[in-house]
Amino acid sequence: MKPKCCNNKKSLAEISQVAEFLKIISEENRLKILCLLKENEMCVCDIWQYLGLAQNLTSHHLKVLKDFELVSSRQEGLKVIYSINKNAVKNYSKLLNKFLNSYGE
Numbered sequence: 001m002k003p004k005c006c007n008n009k010k011s012l013a014e015i016s017q018v019a020e021f022l023k024i025i026s027e028e029n030r031l032k033i034l035c036l037l038k039e040n041e042m043c044v045c046d047i048w049q050y051l052g053l054a055q056n057l058t059s060h061h062l063k064v065l066k067d068f069e070l071v072s073s074r075q076e077g078l079k080v081i082y083s084i085n086k087n088a089v090k091n092y093s094k095l096l097n098k099f100l101n102s103y104g105e
Contacts, residue, residue, distance in 0.1 A: 018099050021092045024068050029053060030061050034084060037071060041083035 025031050029051055036042060036050055048058035062082055065071040069088045073080050 014095055014099065017092070018096050020068070021096065024064060024070065027061070027064075029058075030065055033058075033061055033065060033082075034070065034089070037082060037084040041081050043076075043079040043081050045079065047082070 025034065032051055033047060036047060044055060044059055044062060047062070048055045051058060053061075062071060062073075066073060066082075070085055070092075071082050072085050073082050075081075
């Protein structure tokens with residue numbers, strides 16, 4: 001008998017989404033970026049200084065987060081301003097909680 005969390009395509013798809021989300025945020029600098037952006041929107045020129053990373057590496061992490069839709073960006077003059085996508089973070093958080101809370105059922 002298959003476990004309850006693995007008994008249909010929707011459950012398996014959700015597990016896959018949770019796994020991808022955890023891969024993305026398990027990188028320490030990406031988690032730090034999300035923490036910074038939770039407080040305020042910022043440009044990469046500010047973010048890399050907080051992290052103590054090279055600007056190109058910071059940009060790489062921002063691209064990964066943006067591709068996963070955890071952050072969004074807008075152009076402001078010559079600067080690109082990044083902000084956290086609260087809806088996406090909330091949705092992934094709900095999905096993770098749903099998965100974790102399904103134990104014991």
